[in-house]
Amino acid sequence: MDRLNLSRWSVTNPAVTLFAILVALAAGAFAYVTLGRAEDPTFTIKTMVVQAVWPGATAEEMQNLVAEPIEKRIQELPELDYVRTFSRPGAVVLQVQLKDSVRQEAAEVWYQIRKKINDLRPTLPQGLIGPFFNDEFGDVFSAIYMVTGEGLGRADLKTYAERLRTRLLGAEDVAKVALIGEVEERIFVEISHHRLATLGISPQAIFDAIAAQNAMTAAGSFQTSADEVQVRVSGDLASLAALRDLPIRAGATVLRLGDIATVRRGYEDPAAYLAYLNGAPTVGVGVAMADGANVVHLGEVLAAEVEAFRADLPLGVEVTQTSDQADIVEHAFDEFIHTFLEALVIVLVVSFVTLGLRTGIVVALSVPIVLAVVFVIMQAMGLNFDRITLGALIIALGLLVDDAIIAVEMMVVKIEQGYDRIAAASAAWSSTAFPMLTGTLVTAAGFLPVGLAQSTSGEYAGNIFWVVGIALIVSWFVAVIVTPYLGLKLLPPPKPGAHHAAYDSRLYRILRAGVNASLRARWAVIGLTLAALVATGVGMGFVQQQFFPTSARAELFIETRMPEGSSIEATAEAALAAEALVKGDPDVRYSSTYVGAGAPRFFFALNPALPNPSFAMTVIMAQDAEARDRLRAKIEAAVAAGAVPQARVRVDQIVFGPPVGFPVQFRVIGPDPAEVRLIAAEVRAVMVANSNTVEPQLDWNEQAKTVQVRL
Template sequence: MKGFNLSEWAVTHRPLTLFLILLVSLSGTWAYLHLGRAEDPDFTVKIMIISAQWPGATADEMQRLVADPIEKKLQEVPYFDKVKTYSRPGSVVMQLTLMDSMPPSEVKESWYQTRKRVSDIKINLPSGVLGPFFNDEFGDVDSLLYVLTGQDFTLRELKDEAEIIRQALLRVPSVAKVRFYGEQAECIYVELNHAKLATLGVTAQTIFTSIAKQNAVTPAGDLETAADTIYLRVDGSLKGTEALAEVPVQSNGKIFRLGDIATLRRGPQDPPTFTVRHEGTPGIALGVVMAKGANIQEFGHHLNAAMARIRENLPLGFEISQVADQPEVVSESVKEFVRSFVEALVIVLAVSFLSLGWRTGVVVALAVPLVLAMV
């Protein structure tokens, strides 16, 4: 019984064979052009950082009253491997690691369960604890990095303009997120003159208590009507330095105005936690993260077009500069790969023609790109 001969079938069915070759070649070319490209491959990081703060607490109190209850709850998380805890006065940081055998597709669900389980015991933590806070975004890499600067603008004005740019960038195809670097939290500083306070008989603790009471937002009940329910609220929240200056401070039977016994000023956090400078000028950096599986080169073209429109609409005095360009790095890497591939293919074909003859050489010349297209 004669077996099936693929070569004979291909020769006797030449039109179908040519059609299949053309189809495979076109499919391979299309797949290459739409292949996802990035400088580094996507990978899943199975680590989460959990942190909490409790101003005034000792390291031992942070461990016993905050870290221990959270650790016990973390041990219930699916695929739990280990947790490392670092306690110090006023804060605690925990590093949760999942098992290596955990499927990457289940990591997001595990992080959700972690947040849910820890949030369930938040009510049992001591009063005054801030957090817990969660961070599991270690695998996100900024594809492009821009810096917004303005010679005569404050950090607040830079932040406001950076937020407008962020909203515009989020509408660009394949943009997953836009992150800020170098932004400083704005604070209202209450500067006390201790000599003056001693003369008036006012303590610093009295001032802190007065501000906390005035800044409280508490429900005052509700009013039932025939058509609807109207909720009443006594809003004492402080809206700015002017409102803070009017806070009454009571001491020894006397009432003082906070603005009369202290100096109030608005400014950025001092000392700053993280700063960005471009060519010596303070600024705010914007890191753009590409969506997973996207083509970094197409992503770069879309982003450059969007940034050109943004620059046209920038207010006078603002300047935005590009300091990192991953699409350009990937483009150069792809060009280097194609150049090396063509050189290798030419060498193989030259050896084939010289050693096997032109007919066999043509077969090899057609087989190499066809096999690559199939792969």
């Protein structure tokens, strides 16, 4: 270590060292401004959903003839963890979950699943619609806007939402814009079977007439001496009037369709997904950010675009933002800057009190230099500012000054012993460089399990190790290169004949007296240490253990589950009744309800619910975290007292980390569905008896009602 003395080199080449410091600070400032900003780190969503529809099939037929062949092909993949299948009459949903060790290669696995199932299509039942694939579960909407209007139908709301979507698609840093809760329009032809029988017209004849009139067929072309001219035949059904005027043959008579049927415009019935804002119908617009972009900048761009869009809206149409990730991230950055300044002030005060003014300044100046270099390395590694990296930087703030304190204190000691400043810097390297490096690496290794964990949690939180490790190693280089240079410039030179014993000061004499007293009463000290260790172990048993903490965000979730087979209208009624439990409460800013599936993913840890007409989720935005807790207690008390009796209501809030759904889950597997259902009910009964559980639920739900006609 003495041959390569970086401290001696830095103080003997001050111009080069100063240039390196200035370059590091400039590059760090540039990296700080340009680094991507997001609420959570990106991690691989290892879930794909495969859906298929077969109208008229029973749940057993969907399971045996559709789900099982697909499952068998998917199970051939070595990356597969498990497949969960939900079979309902006429529909099946398969949730494909990959192993935790799968990361960037997930896209290739999704391609293999598509290829295997597409090869299987010819063997699936005739009339099957699908299978369809959804592997975009990782899309998080950085902003969600809800379009509402008094007296407007969902078609009109969708028109305004489409206009907003088109406008936002062209905005900077926008990757995707999707509509939320839109209901497609349909043209309904309602026929009286009694009248058709009287006229001798079959329903199929009407279907064929509509299809033939609306068919897209080539009418040919003809050539002139200079051109080839295409022939277009009009007559397609472009309006309700054209459909009503469609001729239908009834024997020798030709009738208008409007004379024998009611033709009207409406919405798809039943709807697949509905959205409400404060109890009123709405259509939402969700905006997903491009990878590596700055969500704070995106928020500013979107705010300007939406404000311009609002100016063109007619009276009564409103656009409300229900999710603003930019505001959350900006608040997190404010906290980081506040914490950084607090740490800097603490370091300055402690250093000034214990080491002196100039020594404290040397230590304090090392902090921004370390952070600047860390920002540059983060940018080179493709890391962003997010919850994990900011948390790691806050952790590192308490550690990265240690090496600088050791190095500058050793210089001070050597100067007090009569060394000049260059010799003191060289001696500080010889005495402390290797022990400091060892301690730095050992400290960084303490975060190694998180960084190397082959799990979703490890992927989510793994950057703690990399950022803390980088900061500690950079702090060592700054301590042995920059700190000696700063000491050369700021520490006072030795005074001739003023050197003295470095450890013969009042502070060290007090410390020495304390150490001597501890050695004289060594058995008492050992006993107190062991007692403290035992007390710590006992006390840990009373500390709540949770790897990822509960978020301080103000959102509150109400999950409404109706009996299986419930209509989406009945589910919407129950969900709005649950939402009404806090209607008018001053703690509520606004609430949005989503029926037929879960809320759109506006937060990485939100676990999207699969499509189900008997499920709804309400997102209540409280005024703050304290208001959220009051609302939760109020809703839970109302539900316990019998509110919304037709549904199972669960209240939840955001928890950091990968999505988990229910925190405790048991899976019952067996060949006989009836036996599996009985055993699952017994497991649920055991969980209900536990005072630490709230409303345990079964994902099979009840058996749906069916009318079977035997011919």
